[in-house]
Amino acid sequence: MGQQYDYDLFTIGAGSGGVRASRVSAAHGARVAIAEEYRVGGTCVIRGCVPKKMLVYGAHFAEDLEDCQSFGWEIEGKRFHWQKLRDSVMSDVDRLEGLYGETLENHKVEIFRERAEITGPHEITLASGKVITAKYILIATGARPALLDFPGSEHAITSNEAFHLDELPKRVMIAGGGYIANEFAGIFNEFGSTVCLVNRGDQLLRQYDQALRDRLLQISLMKGINFHFNTTFKSITKNDDGSLHVELDGSPDIDVDCVMFATGRVPNTEGLGLENAGVEVGKKGEVVVDRFSKTNVDHIYAVGDVTDRVQLTPVAIREGQAFADSVFGKVEPYAVDHSCIASAVFSHPPIAAVGLTEGEARNSLGSIKVYQSDFRPMKNVVAGRNERSLIKMICDAEDERIVGIHMIAPEAAEMMQAAAVAVKAGLTKADFDATTAIHPTMAEELVLMR
Structure with missing residues (x-):
């Protein structure tokens, strides 16, 4: 590797794709560093699929405790404690974060727990002011929940905050019709909240087969989840008792205790200094890459949600693996096949x-x-x-x-x-x-x- 640089690879973002790419590159003999401004593990481990699946498991017990009586079990005095589940989930997230950090350290990947910005060709500047050079730069900063903008929208939360609620809201309104909206609708419903879902269109889960979408809607309605299709937000105002008054366009106004936005995810490319290196970005802010995850700048690559190709954790991991093998491994460069990818919605x-x-x-x-x-x-x-x-x-x-x-x-x-x-x-x-x-x-x- 070229010794004129501080590192052979500098990765910005320690999520699933960035960690895999860094670990495998180091295993191939590269000198690797990674920067993460929040927590090692990224969206999936810290505020996405892993803690959400734990909530899904917790929600399943609501029906299991009811159904078990037909199988001969007697359950008396059942109660649900949101804070206990929340704290158990966050404790396991802490454990997983530690394991991700250990994995990087065991492969001799240097971790900088601060923000990084590309400030020139082969150059990265950390928030502390330290300037680092690298032969290759990998962008793996993921994506964040999209926010709606209307009067009072600041009173809403996203899936990020849903994992940290002090109390379980009695009435929840969820904006969106995709997998995150439907998953949290099922979770809150099973925990006993009154749930309504507001969707600006007339369909749920547009990328899935029509028959499945219709069946989920039918079952969700049977479970008591309400749906407001072809509806948009006009405003949210806070009532004297702390609840929220939501004014809608297309449906009657509703008072709820919590409004959650689940309207898609936006690539995290702001403030990365991509313009300093001439990296091309798309209309949604995504980093534009070829099939080998290379940007229009030869030494800069990007993997995972920040590219907005397929926003799924296993895809980011495969892209990170392919990058590391192709750039630092002794193999013929190869690309990830993004066709025929299986997916799931952990609804109920x-x-x-x-x-x-x-x-x-x-x-x-x-x-x-x-x-x-x-x-x-x-x-x-x-x-x-x-x-x-x-x-x-x-x-x-x-x-x-x-x-x-x-x-x-x-x-x-x-x-x-x-x-x-x-x-x-x-x-x-x-x-x-x-x-x-x-x-x-x-x-x-x-x-x-x-």
Whole structure:
């Protein structure tokens, strides 16, 4: 490596992508440093998927404690303590942050716990004033919740603050129709809050199959979640008792105790000094990169949510790995395949999908075959819970190659991981039909659809 620089790689941002890229680059022999102005671990570990999934687990007990009575259990005096769950979640976040830091240190990656800015070619200046040079610079600063701007919008919170609430609000209004909005709607609802979701459009989860979206809406309504479609915010004012009066355009005014914005995420590129290095950014502020995560400046790369390609933690990790292997490893440079990526929404019940939706498949392939299983899980039958699951398989009519699988069911994400391998590998409906079912399971529906 070139010794004329202080480091071979300087990474800005210690989230999932930045940590993976730094650790692997160091393992390849590079001299690596990383800067993080907040906490090591990034959105996923500190204020995203990990603590949110813990809240999801906590929320599931609400229905489990109710359903278990049909299985012979007696539960007396059940109570939910928000502060206890909140503190348990934050304690585990602290533990994970420490492990991420240890991983970097064990690979001899130097950590600067302060803000970093690109101040020239191969040059980074830290908030402390220290100037550092690096042969390569990697931007991995992630994204942040988007904020709405209207009178009184400062009274709202985002998903970042939701993990730190002093008390569980009795009435919650959530702005948005994507996965974060629907996940928190389910969480707060199961914890006993009255929940309404405000969406400026007329659809939830637009990137998912229509049948799954309709089923989630139906079940959510049955659970008591209210929806206000084609509705926007006019203002929020604070009442004398501390509650919030929300004036809406498209729906009647509502008084709530908490308003949460969940209207997408914005790449964190402000104040990074990208203009000093001539790095191109897109309309949303995202760092523009090629398929190898390289910017228009040869020595500067970017991975993860800051590129606004696919804002998912496993994607950021793969991009970080590919960068490190391609730049510092003794391998032929390779790019991450961003097609056919499986995803999940940890709603109640959860949604999981991979590949083309039915609508997308009809538009791109023309002739398709759709197989589906619409059933009531055994546990729901015994518990007397009238909640049905749905699994769909989309196939190319020409050769019955599976081009999409979509499901809304308990543990949908756990089933989808293996199914995603099959779709990625190009297996056919006949391959699934030839596989013996595991009975009794929900997953057996994947190989029994006719």
